[in-house]
Amino acid sequence: MSGEQPSWRDDLKRVVSLRVAEKSVSSTCTLNLLQSAVEGFDCPTDDHGVSWHADIWRSGFASYPTGREQLDVLAASPPQPPGTNPGWRKITRGDVFTVDEPLLLFLAAMAWGFGATGYGWRRTVDILVAAGADAVVKAMRILQRSYGDGGPGAAWTAFSAGGAAKVGGLGTAFASKIAYFACYDRQRGVGPLIADRNTAWAFWALADVWDSRGSATLYAHYVATAAEWAATLDSRPDDVERALFVIGPHVRTIYNQLS
Numbered sequence: 001m002s003g004e005q006p007s008w009r010d011d012l013k014r015v016v017s018l019r020v021a022e023k024s025v026s027s028t029c030t031l032n033l034l035q036s037a038v039e040g041f042d043c044p045t046d047d048h049g050v051s052w053h054a055d056i057w058r059s060g061f062a063s064y065p066t067g068r069e070q071l072d073v074l075a076a077s078p079p080q081p082p083g084t085n086p087g088w089r090k091i092t093r094g095d096v097f098t099v100d101e102p103l104l105l106f107l108a109a110m111a112w113g114f115g116a117t118g119y120g121w122r123r124t125v126d127i128l129v130a131a132g133a134d135a136v137v138k139a140m141r142i143l144q145r146s147y148g149d150g151g152p153g154a155a156w157t158a159f160s161a162g163g164a165a166k167v168g169g170l171g172t173a174f175a176s177k178i179a180y181f182a183c184y185d186r187q188r189g190v191g192p193l194i195a196d197r198n199t200a201w202a203f204w205a206l207a208d209v210w211d212s213r214g215s216a217t218l219y220a221h222y223v224a225t226a227a228e229w230a231a232t233l234d235s236r237p238d239d240v241e242r243a244l245f246v247i248g249p250h251v252r253t254i255y256n257q258l259s
Helices: 009-020 027-039 054-063 065-075 093-097 102-114 120-131 133-159 172-183 197-207 216-233 237-258
Strands: 049-053 088-092
Touching: 009 027, 009 197, 009 237, 027 197, 027 216, 027 237, 049 054, 049 102, 054 065, 054 088, 054 120, 065 102, 065 120, 088 093, 088 102, 093 102, 093 172, 102 120, 102 133, 102 172, 120 133, 133 172, 133 216, 197 216, 197 237, 216 237
Parallel strands: none
Antiparallel strands: 049 088
C-alpha cells in the first residue's frame, strides 16, 4: 500500500490500537470511519470498475470455445479505458449485474474480480476445464436458490467446501463475488456480499469479529451488520462492503506496525 494516506487513517489507528488492547470501540467511531470511506469513493459503487485485458483472456480461451464465445459477447460491451491499448476494457460492477446468462455472468464476475491480474484468464480456464461449464451453471443456480431459501448463511454453505454449489478452485473471496453478482438485489439493497481478506480485516477492526469468511454464521453476521450500518448511513450494503475493502489494507498495515 502506497501513496497519499486517507484523512481517516489516524482515527483508524486509534481503533486498531483499541482492538489490539481488547478494548471496545464506539459505534459512532465505526460509523464515522465508514462514512468517511464512502465519501472518499471516486464513483458510485455500480460504476466501481477495473481495467480488464479482454484480448488476452479471449486468446487464452482459444482452447475452450464455449468460454471464448461468451468472452466475445462480454468484450463487445464495456468501453476501453483512456490511455490503454485497444485490447483493454473497463468492466464495472454495473456491467456484471447487467448479465443474465449464468456462464457469462460467471466469466464477467471473474474478469471483474481479477481485473488486470495477468493470470486471471488461466485460473478461470482451469476452473472451467476441471468442473465443466454445465457444473458451473448448475452451481450458479443452486447459489441463487440457496440464498432465496435461507439467506446469506445458506449461500455461504452452498459455495463452501462440501456445499452443493462448491466449484473447485474458487475460495471464499471469489465464490462470494459470484454469489454477490448472482443474488444481490441493487434496488432493495439486499443479498450476499463479497468477503475477502480485506473486508475481514476491516470487519475485525470495526465490529470485533474475526473471521467473517470462516463460517455460515459469521458470514451471515457480516452481511447483516453491513446492512445495519448501511441503513444508518443511508447507503447500500455493498457500499459498506466496498468501504471495508478500502479500509482493510490499512488495518492490516497498522496491526503489523503495532505487533
